[in-house]
Amino acid sequence: MRIFVTGASGWIGSAVVPELIGAGHQVLGLARSDASAKAVADMGAEVLRGDLDDTDALRAGALGSDGVIHLAFVVPSMTEAATRTDATAVETFAAGLAGTGKPLVVSGATLVTPGRPSTERDELIAAGPIAARITTMRAALAAADRGVRTCLVMLPRSVHGQGERHGFVPRLIAAARAKGVAGYVGDGDSRWPAVHVKDAARLYRLAVEQAPAGAVLNAVGDEGVSMRAIAQAIGRQLDLPVRSVPAEELSGLPAPLLSTDMPASSAITRELLGWTPTHPGLIEDIEQGHYFS
Numbered sequence: 161m162r163i164f165v166t167g168a169s170g171w172i173g174s175a176v177v178p179e180l181i182g183a184g185h186q187v188l189g190l191a192r193s194d195a196s197a198k199a200v201a202d203m204g205a206e207v208l209r210g211d212l213d214d215t216d217a218l219r220a221g222a223l224g225s226d227g228v229i230h231l232a233f234v235v236p237s238m239t240e241a242a243t244r245t246d247a248t249a250v251e252t253f254a255a256g257l258a259g260t261g262k263p264l265v266v267s268g269a270t271l272v273t274p275g276r277p278s279t280e281r282d283e284l285i286a287a288g289p290i291a292a293r294i295t296t297m298r299a300a301l302a303a304a305d306r307g308v309r310t311c312l313v314m315l316p317r318s319v320h321g322q323g324e325r326h327g328f329v330p331r332l333i334a335a336a337r338a339k340g341v342a343g344y345v346g347d348g349d350s351r352w353p354a355v356h357v358k359d360a361a362r363l364y365r366l367a368v369e370q371a372p373a374g375a376v377l378n379a380v381g382d383e384g385v386s387m388r389a390i391a392q393a394i395g396r397q398l399d400l401p402v403r404s405v406p407a408e409e410l411s412g413l414p415a416p417l418l419s420t421d422m423p424a425s426s427a428i429t430r431e432l433l434g435w436t437p438t439h440p441g442l443i444e445d446i447e448q449g450h451y452f453s
Contacts, residue, residue, distance in 0.1 A: 164225035168187070168200045176231065181204050186205075188225055218252045227263035229367075230253065230267060244292075247295070250303075253303075257307075258306040263368045265312075268297045270422070277423040277424050280378050311375040314376060323357075332391070341401050342391040342402045343402075351386050353385075353423055356441070359438065366435055379426065398452065
């Protein structure tokens with residue numbers, strides 16, 4: 161297959177592109193800068209210059225490919241402009257692929273279900289701070305009614321691995337170094353789901369190859385890792401004390417995000433696609449030491 165990938169040079173894209181090429185697919189990667197174009201080309205993919213605001217480029221990439229994996233998102237991602245751009249991009253893909261049966265894989269985020277791990281069957285309710293993004297996810301799934309094999313890959317809060325520089329773990333490490341303590345919020349029992357970036361990349365490949373229309377897939381390796389366990393792993397690596405700290409001391413990460421219990425299950429995804437994470441879990445990954453070099 162020839163797969164059009166947005167965000168091809170990003171953190172997750174830089175794992176997805178080699179995964180696709182290694183499985184025998186051709187990749188067309190969207191690149192908005194010379195540096196991104198070089199990174200995409202160096203991975204062995206063809207380059208399409210443009211960005212998420214360039215609907216002509218998005219349409220051309222989709223029409224000239226056998227499927228689309230949409231990874232890119234405008235930063236900062238929670239702004240009204242970012243969500244509007246993402247919604248327009250998804251609609252452009254859906255309209256371009258209508259009636260073809262081609263796959264459209266759109267990235268989402270694992271849900272929060274009080275009292276239990278969230279699952280792939282939980283309802284996508286457009287409420288709260290990510291209501292606009294949920295609306296776009298629902299629109300992507302609705303494209304199945306227009307003859308597009310759409311699915312969602314729901315990413316956990318931590319997509320970790322060697323080379324991660326701007327995500328959840330690096331920010332906690334930076335805060336620990338700055339404050340001289342590896343911190344967690346409250347009692348530290350709140351849990352975050354996590355996945356190794358290479359395991360996530362394999363799921364994206366399986367999704368574009370075989371996921372049925374309308375599927376929701378949870379890219380979850382660790383169902384839930386406690387904030388206290390993460391802080392303890394960081395503390396061991398930096399030889400720092402570990403204790404509860406105010407949320408504002410943790411590198412600007414939102415307090416509700418740090419104190420909310422949000423485990424997620426991937427049991428349905430594993431059974432549906434035969435996906436089994438094989439790379440290190442979050443704590444093992446932290447303890448390998450590459451985050452601290």
